[in-house]
Amino acid sequence: MARPERNSVDYFPFLCEEGNKMFYLEETYGNDGFATFVKLLRELAKTEYHFLNLSKPSTMMYLSAKCKVQKVVLEAIINDLVDLGKFDAGLWKENNIIWCQDFIDSVQDAYKKRNNNCITFDGLLILLDSLGIRKLNKEPTKEPVNTQRKEKDIKEKDIKEKYDARKLKFSSTLQPYLEVYGKDFLNDFYSYWTEPNKSKTKFKQEMEKTWDLERRLSTWAKNDKNFKSPQNGKTDNNSGSSTNSGYKPATVDREKLIQELTDDVANGNIPGVY
Structure with missing residues (x-):
């Protein structure tokens, strides 16, 4: 039995x-x-x-x-x-x-x-x-909250927000050079130096042991054979610089250029800026 x-x-x-x-x-x-x-x-x-x-x-x-x-x-x-x-x-x-x-x-x-x-x-x-003691809840059972996953998501979001903030700060350091180098030049410079590492926790500029922005921009301009300074219409290269006789410098509206860059950032036209 x-x-x-x-x-x-x-x-x-x-x-x-x-x-x-x-x-x-x-x-x-x-x-x-x-x-x-x-x-x-x-x-x-x-x-x-x-x-x-x-x-x-x-x-x-x-x-x-x-x-x-x-x-x-x-x-x-x-x-x-x-x-x-x-x-x-x-x-x-x-x-x-x-x-x-x-x-x-x-x-x-x-x-x-x-x-x-x-x-x-x-x-x-x-x-x-x-037993008639309690009425069974007809609503679908909610899935239990995975607290570990939630904490991980919060941590990842915090890391991304800090990463994006650092990129935006780097972008702001380029604004004073708009009149000298122009928007397209600075856009290429920014895209290169904000290339992320594999873990997407740092970008190229942050991994440099030394950093002098003015020197970096100057070297970048010399290595760019097609670079024409908005200020003086000169083409810089590694062998020196030659005057572009067909170029007539125009009056640069600094506030207008800054506003254009700000609008591009807001519209997502500047790569990597959030």
Whole structure:
């Protein structure tokens, strides 16, 4: 004859080391706080399916007598345990039911040699619905929030924002040279020096051991055979510079050039600027 299924346990593990939650209970309620918590766990252990239904006043009165505390004290301790995350908040506030997921996790070993598994939270909801104690929520269950992934996403977003801010700052250092080199020249210079590394945490200019912007711009202009200075119409190259006789310098409106660059940045025309 098959052994009948059991949905209760004769023992449960209890950590000897005192945690912050137990310390709070003892500090607030003295020994009554700690003793009540242990006795509630004992009731969960020997009760079928490991939940306590305290919706009836008589059950609450019995349990307060069992814990040797006043009913108001018992309710206060349970509410604190809910706030501390030891008992499920939804089941307690909606149906006066005590459910402790930590307890369920701790007694899994007792069910390993049985034919039946320990009840789960979802299984408890179905059971309570079948008993008419609680109406099953018809709304789809929300997926649990992956806190580690969320923290990683926040960290990655913070790194990207700081990276983009540094690129924008580098772009702003080029603005004083608009009259000298022109927008297209500075745009090419910016694109080259903001090329990211493989991890996209630094760009080329940041990895240079030394940096003198004026010298870098001058060298870039000398190496650019097609470069024509907006100021004097000269073409610079490695062998020197020659005057472009067909070029007539125009009056440069500094404010207009700066505004054009600002508009390009806002419209996303400058590569890499956010």
